[in-house]
Amino acid sequence: MLLKIDVASTVPLYQQIHDQIILGLASGQLQPDEALPAVRQLADELAVNMLTVAKGYNLLKAEGYLISDRRQGTRVAANFQADAVFMQALQEQLHQLTAAAKIRGLDVKDVQELVAAQYQSFEGE
Known part of the structure; x- marks a missing residue:
């Protein structure tokens, strides 16, 4: 890489x-x-x-x-797990991003579609 x-x-x-x-x-x-x-x-x-x-x-x-x-x-590393530390960090980052999205006028559906599209982009690679 x-x-x-x-x-x-x-x-x-x-x-x-x-x-x-x-x-x-x-x-x-x-x-x-x-x-x-x-x-x-x-x-x-x-x-x-x-x-x-x-x-x-x-x-x-x-x-x-x-x-x-x-x-x-x-x-x-060989194994990756979504442990409590990761889940806490993910929640904090999502909290900040969703707050910014709300301020900018995005609704829940817009945010869900963006997250789904990002996730799916890694599925196809």
Whole structure:
């Protein structure tokens, strides 16, 4: 999977790395147990600081998407579960997004259709 970062974006680089790996998992571009580049290698490829890549990887590890060990390096985790921590984070993010949607005049059906379309976009990939 080729990561693309936008240095002009207001989104922090580590967050862009995090988000693109999540999108790669959802789209099937990354598979369970697939090896990822070492922090140093990815930092060189993206022309960013190693600490930036490490921060993105560490966030993904804390969320259960990646695992690391000294022998095999960083890999995609084999199992993903919607545990209580994930469900709480999802609920908080959805709460914020639905509040913004309501303020902007979207109704429940509009939001449901948007969510369904986004979800289905990952089903077909």
